[in-house]
Amino acid sequence: MAQEFWQEEFETLGKKDLQKLQVERLNKTIESACQSPFYGELYSKKNIKPGAIKDVSQITELPFTTKQNLRDHFPYGFLGLPKKDIIRLHSSSGTTGNPTVIFHNRHDLKSWANLMARSLFCAGIRDTDVFQNICGYGLFTGGLGFQYGIETLGALSIPAGAGNSLRQIKLMRDYGTTAAHAIPSYLGRLYEVFEAEGLDPKKDTQLKTLVIGAEPHTDAQRKRIEEMYGVRAFNSFGLSEMNGPGVAFECTHQNGLHIWEDSYVVEIIDPETLQPVPDGEYGELVMTTLDREAMPLIRYRTRDITRIIPGECECGRTHRRIDRITGRSDDMFIIKGCNVFPMQIEGVLMKIPEVGSDYMITLETMNGADEMVVEVEVKSDWFRGDIKRLNSLSNTITRQIRDEVLAKPIVKLVEAGSIPKSEGKAIRVTDNRKNGLLN
Secondary structure, X not given: OOOXXXXXXXXXXXXXXXXXXXXXXXXXXXXXXXXXXXHHHHHHHOOOOOOOOXXXXXXXXXXXXXXXXXXXXXXXXXXXXXXXXXXXXXXXXXXXXXXXXXXXXXXXXXXHHHHHHHHHHHOOOOOOOEEEEOOOOXXXXXXXXXXXXXXXXXXXXXXXXXXXXXXXXXXXXXXXXXXXXXXXXXXXXXXXXXXXXXXXXXXXXXXXXXXXXXXXXXHHHHHHHHHHHOOEEEEEEEEHHHOEEEEEEEOOOOOOEEEOOOOXXXXXXXXXXXXXXXXXXXXXXXXXXXXXXXXXXXXXXEEEEEOEEOOOOOOOOOOOEEOOOOEEOOOOEEEOOXXXXXXXXXXXXXXXXXXXXXXXXXXXXXXXXXXXXXXXXXXXXXXXXXXXXXXXXXXXXXXXXXXXHOOOOEEEEEEOOOOOOOOOOOOOEEEOOOOOOOO
């Protein structure tokens, strides 16, 4: 009989046993956190002591941790172990101030690699696969996170790194890549290179599985990727503050992402009132590490917007599922009195067949009024059409975006490949308004 789980004893824990494990690990996490300068001082002031948690619901009595806390106590203020026990750090770019830095000891890296292997296994990837990791290595967590997970799983890994599309295609064809990981926006650009080379990934590669993540994306974009490559594309979720990838993953039923509750406590709160919301309602994801020794984080506000999907999954895993990330609470911008998330605009664009793989939203002040300019790449063969057809497409996009977000955009159709590309996550919004800054 084929193995169905990577770690059945953990993945199928009953609710009571899972909560018991969470309480044990949460108390241990608080004990570790109190060794750090930040939590040691904060918890001493609030008289929070290790061992006080008797039920996981008591976590709401603990204070939140924010990204600003991490930046204010850069670099070692959250470190719960001596530096001699730390063997790796990962960091954000920190282009606008102190970066957010996460430290790991040997236990942490082994635990993370195991969670990644569990995640890949639940998406149907096996040790017989050839897995191409099209992701940046280095301080960014995606490269090494997936690398260690692939190796723990036992699949043949191709550490391709990001970019260089012609080389990516050659690697796929030379070594018979069957599974790959990449950010969604890059897969759209890679497909254009396939087409330019006269190749069809459905016929000219052995790809059967894609893992997509690292940037928010709509289900329409996922379906478009599946159609382009003729594969199943599985959503993954992670953030560097919680290790990186491997926090939550879709199983083969593709009906939400299992969030590994033996390693994280999950909360969904109203970002305004900071109170919990019921399962099924959208709110901000708050997370607590349960199996990290070097730098535990407690009630960390991720700013990611999602919901707990009610009910059980057919796969038999008992860990709850979160929905795809619909955006970030700090991604929202206000234009003409309307609250807009970039994912709303992407959801419209990805359903229009003539639209290419990329778009850009620029907020400008024109003649004293704020405007939302949406540049949209159009598929190359279609862009050469007559002006009437282009005007008709522009009007369609304008109307559908206005209907979705209640603010009328200025739509500019551009040729495929003309919007500047970034090696990492796609930059979707630029705010050039005189008095307008993104939240």
